[in-house]
Amino acid sequence: MPLTLTKPMAKTSKKISSHERPNKIDVLEITNLHANIGELKILNGINLTIRSNEIHAIMGPNGSGKSTLCNVLMGHPKYEVTKGSAKFNGKEILELEPNERAHLGLFLGFQNPLEISGVSMGSFLRLARNLNLKANGETKQISPMEFMPMLKGTANLLKMDEKFITRSVNEGFSGGEKKRAEIVQMAVLQPKIAMLDEIDSGLDIDALKIVAEGIVETFKKNGMGILLITHYQRLLNYITPDFVHIMAKGKIIQSGDKKLAKELEKNGYEKILKNIK
Amino acid sequence: MAVPVSTQNLVKNTLDNYKFGFKTKNKAIFKTPQGGLTREIVESISNRKKEPKWMLDYRLKALEIFEKKAMPKWGGDLSGINFEKIHYYLQPQDKPKTDWNDVPLDIKNTFEKLGIPEAERKFLAGTGAQFESEMIYHSLQKNLTKKGVIFESTDVALQKYPELFKQYFGKVIPAHDNKFSALNSAVWSGGSFIYVPKNVHIELPLQAYFRINAENMGQFERTLIIADEGSSVHYVEGCTAPTYSTDSLHSAVVEIIVKKGARVQYTTIQNWSTNVYNLVTKRAFAYRDAEMFWLDCNLGSKLTMKYPAIFLMEPGARGEVQSLAFANTNQHQDAGAKIVHNAPNTTSKIVAKSISKGSGRSTYRGLLKVSKGAKNIKSHVSCDALLLDGASRSDTYPTMQIEESEVTIAHEATVSKIGEEQLFYLMSRGLTEEEAASAIVNGFAKPIIKQLPMEYALELNRLIELEMTGSVG
Numbered sequence: 001m002p003l004t005l006t007k008p009m010a011k012t013s014k015k016i017s018s019h020e021r022p023n024k025i026d027v028l029e030i031t032n033l034h035a036n037i038g039e040l041k042i043l044n045g046i047n048l049t050i051r052s053n054e055i056h057a058i059m060g061p062n063g064s065g066k067s068t069l070c071n072v073l074m075g076h077p078k079y080e081v082t083k084g085s086a087k088f089n090g091k092e093i094l095e096l097e098p099n100e101r102a103h104l105g106l107f108l109g110f111q112n113p114l115e116i117s118g119v120s121m122g123s124f125l126r127l128a129r130n131l132n133l134k135a136n137g138e139t140k141q142i143s144p145m146e147f148m149p150m151l152k153g154t155a156n157l158l159k160m161d162e163k164f165i166t167r168s169v170n171e172g173f174s175g176g177e178k179k180r181a182e183i184v185q186m187a188v189l190q191p192k193i194a195m196l197d198e199i200d201s202g203l204d205i206d207a208l209k210i211v212a213e214g215i216v217e218t219f220k221k222n223g224m225g226i227l228l229i230t231h232y233q234r235l236l237n238y239i240t241p242d243f244v245h246i247m248a249k250g251k252i253i254q255s256g257d258k259k260l261a262k263e264l265e266k267n268g269y270e271k272i273l274k275n276i277k
Numbered sequence: 278m279a280v281p282v283s284t285q286n287l288v289k290n291t292l293d294n295y296k297f298g299f300k301t302k303n304k305a306i307f308k309t310p311q312g313g314l315t316r317e318i319v320e321s322i323s324n325r326k327k328e329p330k331w332m333l334d335y336r337l338k339a340l341e342i343f344e345k346k347a348m349p350k351w352g353g354d355l356s357g358i359n360f361e362k363i364h365y366y367l368q369p370q371d372k373p374k375t376d377w378n379d380v381p382l383d384i385k386n387t388f389e390k391l392g393i394p395e396a397e398r399k400f401l402a403g404t405g406a407q408f409e410s411e412m413i414y415h416s417l418q419k420n421l422t423k424k425g426v427i428f429e430s431t432d433v434a435l436q437k438y439p440e441l442f443k444q445y446f447g448k449v450i451p452a453h454d455n456k457f458s459a460l461n462s463a464v465w466s467g468g469s470f471i472y473v474p475k476n477v478h479i480e481l482p483l484q485a486y487f488r489i490n491a492e493n494m495g496q497f498e499r500t501l502i503i504a505d506e507g508s509s510v511h512y513v514e515g516c517t518a519p520t521y522s523t524d525s526l527h528s529a530v531v532e533i534i535v536k537k538g539a540r541v542q543y544t545t546i547q548n549w550s551t552n553v554y555n556l557v558t559k560r561a562f563a564y565r566d567a568e569m570f571w572l573d574c575n576l577g578s579k580l581t582m583k584y585p586a587i588f589l590m591e592p593g594a595r596g597e598v599q600s601l602a603f604a605n606t607n608q609h610q611d612a613g614a615k616i617v618h619n620a621p622n623t624t625s626k627i628v629a630k631s632i633s634k635g636s637g638r639s640t641y642r643g644l645l646k647v648s649k650g651a652k653n654i655k656s657h658v659s660c661d662a663l664l665l666d667g668a669s670r671s672d673t674y675p676t677m678q679i680e681e682s683e684v685t686i687a688h689e690a691t692v693s694k695i696g697e698e699q700l701f702y703l704m705s706r707g708l709t710e711e712e713a714a715s716a717i718v719n720g721f722a723k724p725i726i727k728q729l730p731m732e733y734a735l736e737l738n739r740l741i742e743l744e745m746t747g748s749v750g
Contacts, residue, residue, distance in 0.1 A: 074701075077701065102706055125706075128706040131708060
């Protein structure tokens, strides 16, 4: 059953331009999405719509398909979409390469960010930013002189040592640094819809606060839509979601507001899953 | 993600991308006939060069050794080499020039296309250019000549500095070292001879560029570098060839003597076309507190077998070999390093990195030897292999012969495959699959590339990017 969401969607036919946000509302509309890995069915009909200025949280037990949903939406080659659609501002994205989805404005914050030896974070992010700008018809490229101060500012926001800019992508980063670096990337790449896959896992309480504040700051500034994947309610103490969805066996089985997360925290998944059945 | 490009396409891309594959029409003024290597051929080379008797004798002795020695069976596949078909000596002009204007136009144009005269103007202290069997150009900055630096074609050096020459020639790598050092010793021609006097530091690199142009060519240059006490020099060699359907052979011998407190860096950017067998013997002797550094980058050739060696002869000597190999379709890079600690308090380091793509094969073959009595040795060996697809291959054969107990030796080896996850991660940020793979490869090679002078680093990055176009499998 498709979810009915309460926030109004602004209709506009204007061409997308990053400078015109946040007036423009972007929409990611997922309909009856099914996906497999090999023979194994993982997503069994996901319906979800995410718009600019909305924070959605998806919660659910291990193996419910939360991470798969993010990966499928970003275009991971391991998964096969067997049915359904995902449209970004009306355009079907499921046939696109991951980089093309990134150029449209999708972002995935990884649960386990990969290490890329010898590639500096600073030059990599500038390349990525410029490729995104170019794909969106921007002829001007950002020079290192413009880019590096911006990156430093963002790093400071996430309380990261500025040296991370010259270090290899995620190489030798602690678990917490990797997660903070994902948020720095999100802030710099300015996506329209950001999916954050267990961004809170492996963080101590201080790091969790820093990461959450970074997300909230970027959200306030850019007004993108956010999809938070999380196991635990504790992240939601710092980021107030507009919508909370509970996922089990590849489906969203219940949606509500932030109270649902509290309820889940109190009663655990077992009870909710039982009640649904 | 992109559909894997078929092997056929990869081969085509590689050949198309090899921008050094052009041929120059050049009529040799003398060449030895095909039909196998004979005593007559060796004599005609020596006579043509008006060599002293001892050199002719040396060559003929080497020929006997070459004929006796069996083909090495332990490395790459050498069965495609046909000694009957090779032209062992091909002379493109009468003698080396010191002014590009005197070089025959067709040959000069070849080196213009390769950017050599331009590089010389911009950042070199001296330049040599070999076309087929002969150095056609050799020049050194005047201030260095005044300081007593010698930088000549090896043939010229034999005539001009007979005593110095005889004192060092063949002392580091004797003819009987291996089959191909014997072959080189019998038919050697061209190469660079360098002598750096005591306490002279040559700030800018000296460069030699080796170009094979003719089909079925054998190029056997001989390089000898002597860095006298407290001196330093950086020598760079580059090599390319046209793409032919038949195979060519490049078999050089490079001997280096690094005296007390001296430093020699020898940098290679080998980019032969994929029809060249590249079988090279390179060895340096480093004496008290001396330092030898081989920086060896191998991109081209059909098969390369090359293991730059350093013999640490006296206390305080230091040796380092850093290498990068890129094996693309139909290529085998069998490369590595040899370090022999013959004295106490010597240190060494080997860093070997290889990239294999499109069914290409790379092999690390290394020897670390510590002789009896060589106490307090420190050595660090690391080899990393990166495979770009499932069809590519990497092998590691590290050999250690340690005859002394007071040694500190570290050895690490890694093999990694460019993972779907890494590619996906970079693509999710907006890079295409090709851009992502290039970024990973460049990042992998960076520790080696950053050791190169800037101009060469840019060139090598560009060459790797060329190898990377045509997608990953």
